[in-house]
Amino acid sequence: MGDWMTVTDPGLSSESKYISQYTSETKMSPSSLYSQQVLCSSIPLSKNVHSFFSAFCTEENIEQSISYLDQELTTFGFPSLYEESKGKETKRELNIVAVLNCMNELLVLQRKNLLAQENVETQNLKLGSDMDHLQNCYAKLKEQLETSRREMIGLQERDRQLQCKNRNLHQLLKNEKDEVQKLQNIIASRATQYNHDMKRKEREYNKLKERLHQLVMNKKDKKIAMEVLNYVGRADGKRGSWRTGKTEASFFLRNEDEMYKILLNDYEYRQKQILMENAELKKVLQQMKKEMISLLSPQKQKPRERADDSTGTVISDIEEDAGELSRESMWDLSCETVREQLTNSIRKQWRILKSHVEKLDNQVSKVHVEGFNDEDVISRQDHEQETEKLELEIQQCKEMIKTQQQLLQQQLATACDDDTTSLLRDCYLLEEKERLKEEWSLFKEQKKNFEKERRSFTEAAIRLGLERKAFEEERASWLKQQFLNMTTFDHQNSENVKLLSAFSGSSDRDNPTVHSRPRQKKPHVPSVY
């Protein structure tokens, strides 16, 4: 149908202003004012509507607009604007009453709506202001909360501190109570002791009273006397002397003298002891000092070449000390200054020695770490190892010696049984036996050798015999030949005879041996002459 457009007309807005001014001047009831306001607010709307009306319904589209309005109103529940149609096709007549009623209804509705809107707006405003108010409240409360929290923390801190203090005070109180208890105990024990002593004294007092009473009442008094058979001589044999005024004084003086003599003797003795002790200690200290100086001086010879302040002082110290020594030997008194000098010099030397030893320690540890570069410096570990080895060796040797000793002792100290004596004897003869065995073995060997030689000799002899036999046979054959040859050649006889004789000599020589052999072989050979 028609488009709803809100068209603001500048002219209209001025008109609305005028109207609003007009309306505001007139004094009306609040509700009407309210309605006025609503009207004011709605006037531009009406203006718009007016313009829109004019836009909505023109003279051309009255029917359409009426039908449209009718439709809209019926949908909203208003009665229809048309009269009741008698027929379908007849054009519906506009029911003006209905229209007026509708208009009135709409106006009423409009007013209601405006009222409602007013209410809503006021409520909105109220809510807005409430909200602001609440927000302010909220902010304030938050602040308050924050401050109260801070306060609380502060209070907690204070509370904690106070509790600490409280605990400390409790502790102190406990300590004090303990001490009080202790003192009370002491007082109690003292009190019991006092009471006890008091009671004892009172008992004695009572006894005294009774005795006094007894004595006073008792008439017969037992005589206090000493009876002795005869007086004994004094222990030191001297006789007692009379006591006169002079002797009394002399006794007194003598006693005083004796007493002082005793005291002086005691003091002198003690002083002597102390002097001796002092002298010993001084000697020891001086010796220590000398040794320390001698220990330190060989090392100081190297740095002497360097121009160093420290060494200069050291050397001067040594010289000074040497001078001191001579001085002290002269003095030998227990002067304060001498004593101080001695102690100071010893302290100095000790400090030097200590620093030196520390240096050496460092050196050794360095060497151990770096390696064995320096030949002169033997690392401590090596040294220790060596010493350990040596000690082990020593122990082993000692053990060996011990065991040997034990064995020896066992041998000598065993009891004499038959078996053992025989054993012992055997032991003693063992050496000889051994020797004999050796000799026996030697002898056997020699015997064997002899046998061998004999055998070889016999073999040689047999061989020789055989050879001789062969030789004899050869000679015999040769002789036969010669003999045969001799008969033919005479001038060769002499030679042959010579030869023969030579041979016969040799054969004679040989023969007895050949004959002697069998002779030797005969068992019964008379060889006695």
Add this chain to the structure above:
Amino acid sequence: MNFSEVFKLSSLLCKFSPDGKYLASCVQYRLVVRDANTLQICQLYTCLDQIQHVEWSADSLFILCALYKRGLVQVWSLEQPEWHCKIDEGSAGLVASCWSPDGRHILNTTEFHLRITVWSLCTKSVSYIKYPKACQQGITFTRDGRYLALAERRDCKDYVSILVCSDWQLLRHFDTDTQDLAGIEWAPNGCVLAAWDSCLEYKILLYSLDGRLLSTFCAYEWSLGIKSVAWSPSSQFLAVGSYDGKVRILNHVTWKMITEFGHPATINNPKIVVYKEAEKSPPLVLGRLAFPPPRAAAGPLSSTESKYEVASVPVSLQTLKPAPDRANPRIGIGAMAFSPDSCFLATRSDSVPTAVWIWDIQKLRLLAALEQLSAVRCFQWDPRQARLAICTGGSKVYLWSPAGCVSVQVPGEGDFQVLSLCWHLSGDSLALLSKDHFCLCFLETEQGVGTAFGQRGDHT
């Protein structure tokens, strides 16, 4: 170790003569003098009443017998048995009697400590000493016998008088800064006198022979103070035992404390040797009833054999809780004794009554502790060497030396309860005293001592 026969004795009165030749013992009213080695009776004297005190004179020629109930002192001579002397105090009464060091004067303290009468055996003179103090140790003689120190009390103040024994002249008289003087003792060198206050105040004063105050020592205030005091034989140390269970050693040069020895109930240091007496269970004698038991074994079942065991630390000793509201409580150091060479100190703490503590003075530390089965009654050092004899009231005597310790059963039928003991001056024999009997124990030198030795272990 040989034990002699058992002889009768009364009131624990058995004393060796100062020269070591004789032994005097009392049986009721009889005085028996025996030879110290053979125990044969040399002399027998009869007194008028029961004897309460016996003392030899310093030269061993005379013996005094004090009869307190009758107020009499009877003196006997060893050289001349017929010689007799009787001193009657009469109405004055008698509470104590002793010899002077020259052996010719007798000092009698009358009843209520009214005066001390000095009777002379050489002359007819009698001296009186007024206002002696009735305290634990009021009279002390120097070792050389020249001087006598005497505690006096006049007008509620304590004084000390030093007298010359040769003529009984007053040498010095001075007051002491004590509340209630409890005892005085000369140092063995005779030049210093120690005087100490009663247990309510810890104070010990040292005076020179000429009466000058050398030093004062006070360890603490208010609690109970000094219980016992002992000089070392070399006069170098003064041991002060107090109720707090500690012994404080003062040195003779500065008179200041050099160390204090505590007596705790638990010993933790492993270097200390603790000997515990343990009972040996008696061997079963079933089927051997007729066989007489060997000498070391017990006769009746009650006296079982015991031996020493070395206990391993930590050792806790038996303590005795004293009654809190009684006077003179059983706590503190009740007894102390130095060995003759001053190297050891033996102490007994009354709160641990079964233990004897032995301290090494050269090293100033505890050397050994002996715990017995019953409370220690008495201990005494051998006068010649560092050997301590202890008795606990049982039938055993215990000996300690740095080499070890031994427990020896006293043989005999029935129980011989050793209540006290006393060494012979040579250290070769020991007299053991019981209520009604005594016997002598002869110790051989070094070899064959006792039955069971306590092992010393790795003690250094």
